[in-house]
Amino acid sequence: MRPLRLALAASEVAPFAKTGGLADVLLGLGRWLGKKAPQGPGHDVRVFLPFYQRIAKSGLKTTPLTGAQNIDVRFPQRTIRFSIRTAPLPQSEVPVYFIDCKELYDRDGIYTEDGDEALRFGLLSRAVLETCQRLQWAPDVVHCNDWHTALLPLYLRTVYAWDKLFAGTKTLLTIHNIGYQGFFKDSMLDTLGLGDQRAHVHHGDLRDGNLSFLKTGVLHATKLSTVSRTYAREIQTDEFGMGMQELLRSRSADLVGIVNGVDYGEWNPADDPRIPHHFTANDLSGKAKMKAAMLQRFQLPHDPRAPVFGVVSRLTAQKGFELFADSIPIFLQREDMRLCVLGTGEEKTEKYFQWLRDTWPNKVSIYRGFQEDLAHWIEAGSDAFLMPSRFEPCGLNQMYSLRYGTPPIVRRTGGLADTVDPWDPATRTGTGFLFDEFSSHALAGTMDWVLRNWRDQRGWQQLIKNGMQRDFSWDRQGPEYVALYRALTGA
Ligand code: ADP
Numbered sequence: 001m002r003p004l005r006l007a008l009a010a011s012e013v014a015p016f017a018k019t020g021g022l023a024d025v026l027l028g029l030g031r032w033l034g035k036k037a038p039q040g041p042g043h044d045v046r047v048f049l050p051f052y053q054r055i056a057k058s059g060l061k062t063t064p065l066t067g068a069q070n071i072d073v074r075f076p077q078r079t080i081r082f083s084i085r086t087a088p089l090p091q092s093e094v095p096v097y098f099i100d101c102k103e104l105y106d107r108d109g110i111y112t113e114d115g116d117e118a119l120r121f122g123l124l125s126r127a128v129l130e131t132c133q134r135l136q137w138a139p140d141v142v143h144c145n146d147w148h149t150a151l152l153p154l155y156l157r158t159v160y161a162w163d164k165l166f167a168g169t170k171t172l173l174t175i176h177n178i179g180y181q182g183f184f185k186d187s188m189l190d191t192l193g194l195g196d197q198r199a200h201v202h203h204g205d206l207r208d209g210n211l212s213f214l215k216t217g218v219l220h221a222t223k224l225s226t227v228s229r230t231y232a233r234e235i236q237t238d239e240f241g242m243g244m245q246e247l248l249r250s251r252s253a254d255l256v257g258i259v260n261g262v263d264y265g266e267w268n269p270a271d272d273p274r275i276p277h278h279f280t281a282n283d284l285s286g287k288a289k290m291k292a293a294m295l296q297r298f299q300l301p302h303d304p305r306a307p308v309f310g311v312v313s314r315l316t317a318q319k320g321f322e323l324f325a326d327s328i329p330i331f332l333q334r335e336d337m338r339l340c341v342l343g344t345g346e347e348k349t350e351k352y353f354q355w356l357r358d359t360w361p362n363k364v365s366i367y368r369g370f371q372e373d374l375a376h377w378i379e380a381g382s383d384a385f386l387m388p389s390r391f392e393p394c395g396l397n398q399m400y401s402l403r404y405g406t407p408p409i410v411r412r413t414g415g416l417a418d419t420v421d422p423w424d425p426a427t428r429t430g431t432g433f434l435f436d437e438f439s440s441h442a443l444a445g446t447m448d449w450v451l452r453n454w455r456d457q458r459g460w461q462q463l464i465k466n467g468m469q470r471d472f473s474w475d476r477q478g479p480e481y482v483a484l485y486r487a488l489t490g491a
């Protein structure tokens, strides 16, 4: 079978621009797809990402892509010029095409609340197609991710429909998180050059004067996917659909769930360059050293018998930390335990963790902010990983924690349900701890159960090993995407 030509487009790609798991997935999937045979499938994959200020300032060496310089994209109210700069994904030959457009991307954050946010990501979609035209490179599939690139299928069907280059091009839209839909005023349609396409965007939204990027993508992408099987089911229900359930149900036959892969090149305790002590399932001595080193870094007293609970998270309502309120203090009061938190986000959640720290300064410590290396330290140095998500499309952290010998404590939802198996001390099977009801009570019950199991260290060692042996590599998950791309193109 011939290699596929694949364009991957997203607002985040690690290590260049990251606020969450989307970035990790683009790096891992992109790198895997492009890996040459016989180790990998060897597709012709190109990744598109805005050249944000933080990338421009990072000192990354990029080169201008010949044939893709000073491209003018005409929008009704203004013409926007961009050029492509390129650099490979680290440790790969897969090119990232950075869309260099100072006018739109030379700003502080990846995301902004500026008036032209819709245009910033509208351009991202159009820049992918414009670049393909300049290079005369016809992708078999353009793989769009989340709302930021969800207008691309509609652009392809309308503004670019005349171009035979795209005659065989199909689109896949992956929903990584339905909590972010890209809502704007419908007047944006004119700004985006889609003013005459009102018939092709969601009518209910238009009636309310709105435009949703994500819904537009769901209406027009050839196929849809999301990042776990359970979440694919959940988003078609009233509880999880966030207003999109009906639309998704109408496209149910085109919607699949593919659990994210893990890039064990980045996340492997045996040789992770971001941590000082290494370990494997057969020799966990390095993990004990990591625990001590991490507690020192968090300025907490070390006692090997006291379990350390780790958290690495965006602090948003999705992640379910409100459940801590009536559960975690009970255990902090009663148990000799530690809680190490790395996170940033909503002020009330940050404040809550600070309150925990102020109340139990010898047991709780928090780093507010985004710190890649500390995330690896916490995965490696904790005894258990807390992720009580209200909803979780896939979740990567629980899979990282499995590999780092840190059993996850999760709510049974989305990808958490698909990737963590309940520990059963009788059969010594399972990899973590799950609870169903979204309540402090359910979390407290599970914490109790976790602590009881912690006291049986022989069982706990087995639990660790079970998790470390689970394989969520892209070698396993990636072929599901390839099968989907092939089904799309008939290639
Ligand atoms: P989500 O994408 O919803 O945030 P995931 O579990 O899929 O959740 O992925 C989160 C990714 O972001 C992981 O790589 C995690 O280590 C990283 N991350 C989240 N918060 C932080 C932080 N404050 N500092 C460093 N890394 C973080």
Ligand code: GLC
Residues within 6 Å of the ligand: 020, 021, 022, 025, 176, 177, 227, 260, 392, 393, 394, 395, 396, 415
């Ligand atoms: C989103 C989801 C997370 C998922 C990630 C990558 O940010 O919240 O569950 O793992 O995307 O797909």
